[in-house]
Amino acid sequence: MGTVKKWPSKLKCASQAEILRSHQRDDDFVKHLRQKLSETLQNFGVHRTFFQCIQSDIPLKLVYFVFTSGMGNQTLGEEYTGIVQANLEARKVPTLTVRILAAILECLGERMLLKLLGQCQMYVNRPHSQLTPTAITFFNTFLTKLRTMIPIIVLFHKGLFYIYGRYYSLGRRIAGLDHTKVHGPRPVDTVSWGLKLLGIATLIQCLLRTWQYSITQDSSITSVSNTKCNSHSCQLCLEATATTATLCGHLFCWTCLSEWLRVKPQCPYCREHVPPSRIIHLMNL
Numbered sequence: 133m134g135t136v137k138k139w140p141s142k143l144k145c146a147s148q149a150e151i152l153r154s155h156q157r158d159d160d161f162v163k164h165l166r167q168k169l170s171e172t173l174q175n176f177g178v179h180r181t182f183f184q185c186i187q188s189d190i191p192l193k194l195v196y197f198v199f200t201s202g203m204g205n206q207t208l209g210e211e212y213t214g215i216v217q218a219n220l221e222a223r224k225v226p227t228l229t230v231r232i233l234a235a236i237l238e239c240l241g242e243r244m245l246l247k248l249l250g251q252c253q254m255y256v257n258r259p260h261s262q263l264t265p266t267a268i269t270f271f272n273t274f275l276t277k278l279r280t281m282i283p284i285i286v287l288f289h290k291g292l293f294y295i296y297g298r299y300y301s302l303g304r305r306i307a308g309l310d311h312t313k314v315h316g317p318r319p320v321d322t323v324s325w326g327l328k329l330l331g332i333a334t335l336i337q338c339l340l341r342t343w344q345y346s347i348t349q350d351s352s353i354t355s356v357s358n359t360k361c362n363s364h365s366c367q368l369c370l371e372a373t374a375t376t377a378t379l380c381g382h383l384f385c386w387t388c389l390s391e392w393l394r395v396k397p398q399c400p401y402c403r404e405h406v407p408p409s410r411i412i413h414l415m416n417l
Contacts, residue, residue: 146215146311148297148327154209154311155300161208162192190239197235202228214316217309226309237303242286249279260395265367280345288338294331297324368392368400377412380404386413 166189200207204225206216219226226234256263256271263271289302299305366374366385374383376390382401384392392400393408 144313145220145297146213146313147324148294149324150213150215150313151293151297151300151311152327154207154213154215157209157212158196158207159189162189162196165196166192193239194235197231201231201235204228210311214314215311216314218312219308220310220312221308226307230307230309234301234304234307234309237306238301241303242282245282246279249275249282253279259391265401268368269370281342284338284341284345287334287341291331291334291338294327294334296331375414377414378404378406379410379412380406383414 169192196207199205201217210216217226217231218224219230253272253275255261256268256275261268286302289299289305292298293300299310304310366372366388367382368384368388372385372387374385376384376386378384378389378399380399380402382399384400389400389411390408393406393411397407398404399406
């Protein structure tokens with residue numbers, strides 16, 4: 133990228149085939165680098181110490197980024213296909229900040245977001261949570277839907293890339309980093325049409341996954357509702373049979389209620405004061 137001195141008045145986006153071929157070549161180089169690194173560590177007898185690091189391509193991808201895009205150079209794949217990273221609207225080379233942001237989002241964005249949502253769900257379901265059971269159920273449903281939809285959104289964006297050829301990944305779209313063709317022959321149109329058909333198939337796959345997920349959710353809600361009606365489920369864990377009542381008349385399982393009252397002597401549902409010695413174990417359910 134650093135060798136380009138003058139931009140034309142109008143930049144043309146690189147084709148889908150060129151961008152895909154570039155990333156494929158970069159990925160092949162990273163895999164080859166990982167193999168060589170693994171062999172070197174085995175020769176020195178420290179393979180097990182660094183086993184977790186070499187199992188994933190992400191650390192090596194970030195190192196590869198430092199010596200290519202991070203230093204303003206083309207990657208091997210970009211040089212092979214004759215494309216460079218660019219901001220097509222501003223007609224300039226992306227800044228270092230943009231390149232770093234794009235690399236982090238592309239390598240870690242989806243994984244970090246899913247992990248963050250998982251941590252949020254663990255926080256909501258912690259034993260001493262101050263949230264009401266209704267709020268816990270709402271947040272669990274909302275976070276579960278988000279964790280399910282994020283991979284579908286990423287796949288949907290991939291379908292858009294196959295069709296329109298802009299922004300290889302969602303992270304690059306957020307950062308505003310694209311590719312432009314600077315030298316070499318362009319691929320024939322038949323290749324682009326094949327990728328557009330692949331994009332349409334990918335979008336259909338996303339719709340089918342969303343529809344399948346909605347059906348699964350509806351079945352789960354119906355199942356939980358039936359369980360509540362038929363077996364008087366605990367209002368805290370929603371799984372065990374509610375065999376214990378508070379003085380205010382709310383039902384919970386013995387384990388959940390006794391653990392809750394050890395921390396705070398009040399009803400988990402209505403916050404009415406409930407001494408631990410006054411809960412009632414029901415025998416006729």
